[in-house]
Amino acid sequence: xxxxxxxxxxxxxxxxxxxxxxxxxxxxxxxxxxxxxxxxxxxxxxxxxxxxxxxxxxxxxxxxxxxxxxxxxxxxxxxxxxxxxxxxxxxxxxxxxxxxxxxxxxxxxxxxxxxxxxxxxxxxxxxxxxxxxxxxxxxxxxxxxxxxxxxxxxxxxxxxxxxxxxxxxxxxxxxxxxxxxxxxxxxxxxxxxxxxxxxxxxxxxxxxxxxxxxxxxxxxxxxxxxxxxxxxxxxxxxxxxxxxxxxxxxxxxxxxxxxxxxxxxxxxxxxxxxxxxxxxxxxxxxxxxxxxxxxxxxxxxxxxxxxxxxxxxxxxxxxxxxxxxxxxxxxxxxxxxxxxxxxxxxxxxxxxxxxxxxxxxxxxxxxxxxxxxxxxxxxxxxxxxxxxxxxxxxxxxxxxxxxxxxxxxxxxxxxxxxxxxxxxxxxxxxxxxxxxxxxxxxxxxxxxxxxxxxxxxxxxxxxxxxxxxxxxxxxxxxxxxxxxxxxxxx
Numbered sequence: 126x127x128x129x130x131x132x133x134x135x136x137x138x139x140x141x142x143x144x145x146x147x148x149x150x151x152x153x154x155x156x157x158x159x160x161x162x163x164x165x166x167x168x169x170x171x172x173x174x175x176x177x178x179x180x181x182x183x184x185x186x187x188x189x190x191x192x193x194x195x196x197x198x199x200x201x202x203x204x205x206x207x208x209x210x211x212x213x214x215x216x217x218x219x220x221x222x223x224x225x226x227x228x229x230x231x232x233x234x235x236x237x238x239x240x241x242x243x244x245x246x247x248x249x250x251x252x253x254x255x256x257x258x259x260x261x262x263x264x265x266x267x268x269x270x271x272x273x274x275x276x277x278x279x280x281x282x283x284x285x286x287x288x289x290x291x292x293x294x295x296x297x298x299x300x301x302x303x304x305x306x307x308x309x310x311x312x313x314x315x316x317x318x319x320x321x322x323x324x325x326x327x328x329x330x331x332x333x334x335x336x337x338x339x340x341x342x343x344x345x346x347x348x349x350x351x352x353x354x355x356x357x358x359x360x361x362x363x364x365x366x367x368x369x370x371x372x373x374x375x376x377x378x379x380x381x382x383x384x385x386x387x388x389x390x391x392x393x394x395x396x397x398x399x400x401x402x403x404x405x406x407x408x409x410x411x412x413x414x415x416x417x418x419x420x421x422x423x424x425x426x427x428x429x430x431x432x433x434x435x436x437x438x439x440x441x442x443x444x445x446x447x448x449x450x451x452x453x454x455x456x457x458x459x460x461x462x463x464x465x466x467x468x469x470x471x472x473x474x475x476x477x478x479x480x481x482x483x484x485x486x487x488x489x490x491x492x493x494x495x496x497x498x499x500x501x502x503x504x505x506x507x508x509x510x511x512x513x514x515x516x517x518x519x520x521x522x523x524x525x526x527x528x529x530x531x532x533x534x535x536x537x538x539x540x541x542x543x544x545x546x547x548x549x550x551x552x553x554x555x556x557x558x559x560x561x562x563x564x565x566x567x568x569x570x571x572x573x574x575x576x577x578x579x580x581x582x583x584x585x586x587x588x589x590x591x592x593x594x595x596x597x598x599x600x601x602x603x604x605x606x607x608x609x610x611x612x613x614x615x
Contacts, residue, residue: 151458151475151510152590153451155255161245172237183228190221256290258514260299262585265388265516266544270306276588281310285317292325297332304329320350327359336367387519390548390555391584399553406431411438414497424495430554433578435566438495442488442561447538449484450594454508474515478505492534492596496565499602502528508538511545511591517583519550521575522568522597529569531603534596536563544587551580558591569600571610 259273270284279287288303308322323346330338343360347353406428412419425439458475479485485506493500504524524530535547537558547556547564556564568579583591 151512152515152586153455153510153592154458154475155513156590158245158247165244168237168240172233175233179228179231183225186221186224186228252286253290255513256287257294258512258585259287260291260294260296261514261516262544262587263299263302264296265391265585266587267392270302274306279306279310281307281312281315282317284310285322288325288329292329295332297329301326301329301333301338320346323349324356327356331359331363336363336370339363340367386550386553387548387582387584390550390553391544391546391582393555395555396553402431403429403554411495413495416494416497418494429556429564430549430552433552433566433576435549435554435556435564437556437559438563438565439559440561441491441495441563442536442538444561446484446488447560447592450479450488450506450508450538451592453479453485454510458508458510474509474511474517476507476509478507481505488536488594489596492563492598495563496532496534496598498532498598498606500596500598502599502601504530504597504599507595507597509593509595511583511586511593514585514587515545515583515591516585519580519582521577521580523575524597524599528599528601529573530597531569531600531607532565532567532598534563534565534598536594536596537561538592538594539590541586541589541591543589544584545589545591546584547581548584549579549581551578555584558593567607571607571615572612573600573609 262268263270263273270279270287274284284303284307288300288307291297291300291303304322304326307317308319308326311317311319311322323342327339327341327343327346330336330342340360340363343356343363346356347360350356408425408427410423411426412423424441427437427439429435429437454477457477459477481489489500489503489506522530522533537560539558540560541558545558547558548554549556566579568576570576
């Protein structure tokens with residue numbers, strides 16, 4: 126086997142040995158595709174070289190065969206009367222075509238196909254999920270396509286694809302903006318046609334109720350394609366409906382006001398009264414209620430809110446520990462679920478529960494020291510990496526009805542450049558991720574009832590890569606650390 130063939134075979138074998146995983150619903154795993162693409166390109170180059178070398182051998186053999194057959198007789202039956210000629214024909218056919226079979230079997234086509242089957246190539250669902258992530262960013266942060274593509278421009282075809290995904294999801298205003306962006310970026314090399322864009326622009330505008338815009342782009346399509354009977358019928362319908370209406374929305378102004386507190390907080394629209402109340406809160410060094418482990422190394426405690434009490438602890442985990450957690454988590458990350466085996470649509474991330482040994486056990490003990498709570502019945506440390514536009518919509522941290530999650534300890538394992546805040550929607554508080562810090566709050570009142578003010582959400586990541594680790598602490602074991610109360614107010 127030639128060196129290039131051997132190299133390709135080794136690479137193929139390495140790919141085949143990879144265990145199939147669910148990828149691409151986290152930013153960290155998407156980033157691995159850069160190396161994956163480089164490996165695929167290198168392997169494809171080796172495959173082509175090996176096939177070209179084999180092809181040269183087959184062309185040489187073909188030439189020899191053609192020279193041998195050049196002297197074939199005009200009357201084969203007459204020639205075969207000579208037993209020597211018959212022997213020569215039989216031997217030539219046997220020898221030469223066995224060689225042909227050998228050379229064709231040397232093709233690495235099947236190995237290369239196996240490599241592609243086991244490679245980490247995104248599925249169509251991954252592409253659609255990424256497009257939905259961009260649409261989600263556009264929706265929550267009130268962005269236009271040119272805002273999102275400022276750092277990395279999209280071609281007309283790529284913008285058109287995002288528009289189609291938005292259209293299929295009935296997000297017609299956002300689809301319109303992507304189709305318009307695509308129209309402005311059309312070139313002679315684009316596979317997307319102007320006719321398709323004008324058709325979808327007109328249809329999108331109609332779907333969200335802007336008839337003048339629908340008629341405008343419909344007319345442009347008709348001017349471009351006068352024989353289009355479909356658009357003629359649609360234009361007639363649009364004009365008829367327009368006569369019956371007195372007002373039309375303005376497509377070109379996205380509404381920047383929202384009654385949705387989740388979206389408003391994600392955009393940084395914090396009420397001034399909330400800010401004023403937060404400024405009255407304090408910071409301190411804490412020993413976790415006199416824990417011996419913290420007497421000489423107290424933690425930095427910052428009050429973020431007083432009711433419910435939301436605390437940020439600074440510098441609770443080192444960079445080295447963070448990288449260790451990431452290294453442990455990466456091979457095991459799977460799409461986040463809500464309930465047994467149910468893939469989450471409200472939490473777009475990948476996550477894993479880590480075994481409580483080594484670094485993980487030390488971090489869990491530190492959480493117990495800081496909070497003064499027992500972690501004996503707590504859940505394992507839960508590491509998450511969010512995807513493109515990764516978010517977690519408003520929810521409560523509830524768990525087992527018998528042994529509820531009494532408290533949450535949320536560790537930020539990365540900074541996030543833009544977006545990614547944790548927001549408490551019922552009290553109007555937004556917490557920006559800060560690497561190495563953690564946020565702590567009680568989900569339950571002392572009487573065991575759910576604290577409705579703890580409803581919270583994770584905002585979409587606009588720029589950056591969000592890693593977090595959760596420790597959900599349960600009721601059992603807290604009987605003497607956080608005694609129950611019969612008061613309906615506690």
